[in-house]
Amino acid sequence: MQLQPTIDRTHLTDRKIIGQDAAIDFTRSVAPRPRDIANGLVRTLSTLSTQEDVGCLLDGSVPGGAVEDRVCGARLLSRRFGSAIDPDRIIVTNGTQSALHLLFRTFIRTGGTLLSEALSYGVLKGIARQANVRLESLALDHEGITPEAVVRAFSASAGTADLLYCNPTIHNPTTSIMSIQRRKEIAALARTHSFKIVEDDVLGLLHPEAPPPLAALAPDITWYVMGLTKCLAHGMRIAYLLAPSVDHAKKLLAAERTYSSWFPAPLQAAVVRQWIKDGTAEQITSAIRSEMDARHAIARQVLAGHTFSGCDGAMHIWLKLPHPWSNREFEDAARRRRVLVRTADRFAVDDAPTSPAIRLSLSSPPDRQTVASGLATVAALLDEDFRGQFAEMGKNR
Incomplete structure (x- = not known):
């Protein structure tokens, strides 16, 4: 060994x-830190330092990311989806937690219900509290959320649940991977009961062999989030929020553009852009x-x-x-x-x-x-x- x-x-x-x-x-x-990170950071900072407008990277954040941020995000996400992504569907945030808070606050009524796996992301409860929503757990099996649990939850809540949060690819903490058939079943239930899905795919890029995201199977009802803390670096607080449509993205951005704490830091965004363009991101x-x-x-x-x-x-x-x-x-x-x-x-x-x-x-x-x-x-x-x-x-x- x-x-x-x-x-x-x-x-x-x-x-x-x-x-x-x-x-x-x-x-x-x-995530462990490969030497590619230090080498790539040196190259990128050297490149940025030669730009005449480098000082603009500290002027302020762009709500939802600059056009180039969204274009590069679409390029990165296309590796996971296996097809081109419209950059105008992407909202860039300063991390997964910010993206989730935006979604919970936007789509769940005050005091409303968020469905999630019975075991889930460790800070989910804290984000739900901040958004003033109630968490309801769904039973798990070896593939993750069971369709039966979703049906029971809606029967018990008289259909008042607004949103389902799930982590179908390398579930945290159980490591389960939801099959493509199960993903289709969950998507069908979402349409039947008229609720939206928030898919957290933070490990997706590390697992190209995994089934396609729920957002690829049911893009009309799924908000997809991919943060970069696992596939690039823990301190890289950038996440791509993929909306069901361009119109959905525009509406969310218009509603939240004055609430700046979720905006992506421009210097980090610039580093990520360069890494995606020159292949450093894929190497890492x-x-x-x-x-x-x-x-x-x-x-x-x-x-x-x-x-x-x-x-x-x-x-x-x-x-x-x-x-x-x-x-x-x-x-x-x-x-x-x-x-x-x-x-x-x-x-x-x-x-x-x-x-x-x-x-x-x-x-x-x-x-x-x-x-x-x-x-x-x-x-x-x-x-x-x-x-x-x-x-x-x-x-x-």
Whole structure:
């Protein structure tokens, strides 16, 4: 097993893992940093510095992005969709969270209902609170949201739900991938019950083998969001919001153009434009995918014999905890071994009990040796005598 790091190690102090006693952090879904990023940033900043109007990049943000931002966004999204995208359907925001907040505030009535997976994006509850909307969870199976759960939700709510948020490609946290047939079923239900879909496809570019987005199958009812924090860089706070039509995009932009906190930062937008034009973006995405493939190979070897799901390229895996572990007990035990994990209850959108499971973000540790070391600690903990572990917990409480 090859454990030599292939990524830039100059950022180790940012990850707070310097020193033998520091914890190995599997909680943060932060993309590894290929050397292509540093090299590409040097080239791009050098190019920008020669432009006569470079100072304009600090003049202010353009609501929804400049024309060139939308053109480059359409070019990037076309890689995921497999067909050309109309740039006028794109609204550029300063990240996925801003895009979601815009959509929730626009399409959900005050105090209205947002449907989402029972386990979902960790900050979804916070965004829903800010938008003053109520979250209602939908049951999941191995493909994600079940059609039966959607039908039950609408029956229970008397059809008052306004919007469905979902993450059908490499679901966070369970790693499920919704089949094309299931995607068609969910889209059909959206039309039957007259609700819109918000599709979060943050990992889509890393998985060209995945089924087409819901937005490709049902563009008339789907608002599609692709942020760049996973496929390019964690600090690249740019997201492309693809509207069902040009008219939809214009109406949303007209309604929100005076609320500037979501506007894309022009300097970041300029860097992304250049990276898309010169191929740096594709190089970075490819390097991240290769690194994550290697880390998944390590996980399959180290965690052999344990039950987990995941696929090459994904930022994380989903590990089921054997009886009698509970989420809290395993999290505490791992922390005492200086390994940080995120348990299922951290992703629950309501207060319903969650199954014992943990998300392990393979992307967060700085190199492959650290990934292997942390996973070995997790595997050893799973294999140990539970009674001894619980006795140790009792002494420490």
